[in-house]
Amino acid sequence: MVYFDASSAMPTRPEVIDEIVQYMRDDFGNPASIHGWGSAPKRGMERAREEIGKLINAMPEEIIFTSGATESINLALRGSLPHTEKGRMKVATSAVDHRSVRAIASALANSGYEVIDLEVDIYGVIDVEKADRVIGDDTALISIPYASPEVGSIQPYKELAELARRSGSLLHMDLTMAAFQEPIDVARMGIDLATLSSNDLLGPKGVGALYVRRGVKMTPVLRGGGHERGLRSGSENVAGIVGMGAAARICRERMGGVRKHLLGLRDRLSRGLLQIEGSHLNGHPTHRLPNNFNIRFDYIEGESMLMLLDMNGIGVGTGSACSSKNLEASHTLLSMGLPHEKAHGSMQITLNPLNTEEEVDHLIDVMPGIVSDLRAMSPLYNKEEGA
Amino acid sequence: MDRLEYNDMVLEHFKNPRNAGTLEEADAIGQVGNPVCGDMMEISINVKDDRIEDIRFRTFGCASAIATTSMLTEVVKGMRLEDAEKVTWDDVMKSLGGLPKIKVHCSLLAVDGLKAALYYYYKKVGVDRPDLKPKDEDEDHHHDVEVNIQDSPLV
Incomplete structure (x- = not known):
């Protein structure tokens, strides 16, 4: 898990x-x-x-x-x-x-x-x-x-x-x-x-x-x-x-080591996940909290992604508040100028000091399959392809 | 997240969606919803002898939206067109064993998608069915959705 x-x-x-x-x-x-x-x-x-x-x-x-x-x-x-x-x-x-x-x-x-x-x-x-x-x-x-x-x-x-x-x-x-x-x-x-x-x-x-x-x-x-x-x-x-x-x-005592550890994990995530076609980092590329990695994938919706990850034993957050009654996408992402459908396809990974490289690698392994499965099912996918 | 509120049937359809994808030579395709709202559905049908001979769907949306569209395709596959158009979201939800309260709205679009596909099929064969016509995309369907949620006996 x-x-x-x-x-x-x-x-x-x-x-x-x-x-x-x-x-x-x-x-x-x-x-x-x-x-x-x-x-x-x-x-x-x-x-x-x-x-x-x-x-x-x-x-x-x-x-x-x-x-x-x-x-x-x-x-x-x-x-x-x-x-x-x-x-x-x-x-x-x-x-x-x-x-x-x-x-x-x-x-x-x-x-x-x-x-x-x-x-x-x-x-x-x-x-x-x-x-x-x-x-x-x-x-x-x-x-x-x-x-x-x-x-x-x-x-x-x-x-x-x-x-x-x-x-x-x-x-x-x-x-x-x-x-x-x-x-x-x-x-x-x-x-x-x-x-x-x-x-x-x-x-x-x-x-x-x-x-x-x-x-x-x-x-x-x-x-x-x-x-x-x-x-x-x-x-x-x-x-x-x-x-x-x-x-x-x-x-306080472990701050230096924790920062180094988190930055290492975050860079590993970044290298592994941003390789997926149509993926984008949300937020500032460098000036950001060491434990935060927020990514969006074109043409797919956040909750489906989250559920499939959950079925693979991985718990992440989503900026898309699909669980709210009015289906509003994340206020933060919209205020940054992201269109709704892109805000809906976001995933928030926040690390804690006890996370490991093996855990990061597990996510990197399963993510491409999840993204391509959901895209195969998405009416937005080939509609926008080549557009 | 409210994973635990989804029943096993919903999770099963989400994990192994039936009839996902497109038809190579579809007789009609209905597309409803809007990515802005977080849900978009596309239903493709092939019709033979006034029956839905084959059906496929694609959904941009949450687990509930995917499971509902999957179930809908199972329910109506092989059905006579006149019966298929009468299938309601309530029927689909019952077949799924219910949905979490906040997810009911996600199931509405699936039925609209089927109606849109039927509308275009009839149009192709020269029958005008304004009652099946998909809503204007600009129209805000959220308002209707809210009302339906409050009236739903299943939630």
Whole structure:
């Protein structure tokens, strides 16, 4: 069985699981307790906070634990906007953003904010010049991903951070897919708010963190007992947090090797799959996340391809949301200017550090047969041939 | 993905589609759908003694679309034309043992493809059958599809 869908879920590293189990079975206390049962969980949690801080070069007190990326993004946007200057009513997002950014943006649009859709180019990279024209002293917040989660193209974050600084707007960056494979320095990159997810660090699901730069004023979204400096109430998921911390530590320690490994696998995929006639890479050819390989095949449809791969024991993702009721192709791919039928024929391979060359070779072996079988069945195939 | 929601019959037809391809000398070919929507179907037929003597299909679409067209060709092969035109998507879906709710729309086009093929066959032999005429390609069929999904007793 070959798993190439890291953007849907990652395996949890075995050594991380060992730490989690300890905090479920032995050190199960509540970190807020004054008695002895509280101290080990408290220490474990604070160690995790330090580790996550180290991964992105943040101070431990700048890390707020949440239940995952969606909650972090909600807290980042909904928690910071009430404090931005009066008169700043623009929020800038883009087609390459995490789904929850887009969902919050449409809610904000209903509460008086003007939501700007930053345009992306054919590689799914935000166009800085166009962004410069729409971001100004009326902009409250800019939200961008470090890289497009779907096609992997790395965003011009330096230029966009400079735009944010010049215009006096806050910059939120989604680091979910980036943090395990790209060296991140939030201080140097000029980021005010950053979203992290534990599972994307090869930690357990259901935990995440929000980096809040010291000095950024925030209002809680979840209110209660005042945990996490009052920004996120609710007894902490200690085992999960400890797991996220351990995962972050391993990501930091092994970053160089993991990057090299992923880049090797990606190049192997690229060499093997782009040989198939009528195949094209989606996203930027070089400036992309090491684990992302997004490819499209002319004349065939994504879900059929995915199902046949599944029958061969290979799990990949598709940009084509054929499972949605309205049959819409991927928003990201369409915004890059791909016609619908080409967007429908896309396949997203996202690697994790535990993937191997043998797995890549298995995909390279079965793919040509699947493509030619589906093309033989496609009414688009010879219709466009020679056209 | 919702692989598990597909029943074995649907998966079987998807994996081993019946009558896939084209006919060398088809009496009529019906093509419906639009790649923009993610589904396009083509049905080729040969007619002898008012029966569908042979049939082939090609589909650009999801597993459900492929399985449905495959099943449709099995259902109508050998059938009298007057009976074939009465086959509904509901019949095909029942033969397949049902489809996941969100996939029902994919089965609609298969029947439209057959009707289009029949329309062109009749036209060729000098019979006008406006009731079988394929919808204008520009026409947005999504709206109809939505209504059908809500009304479907099978989902």
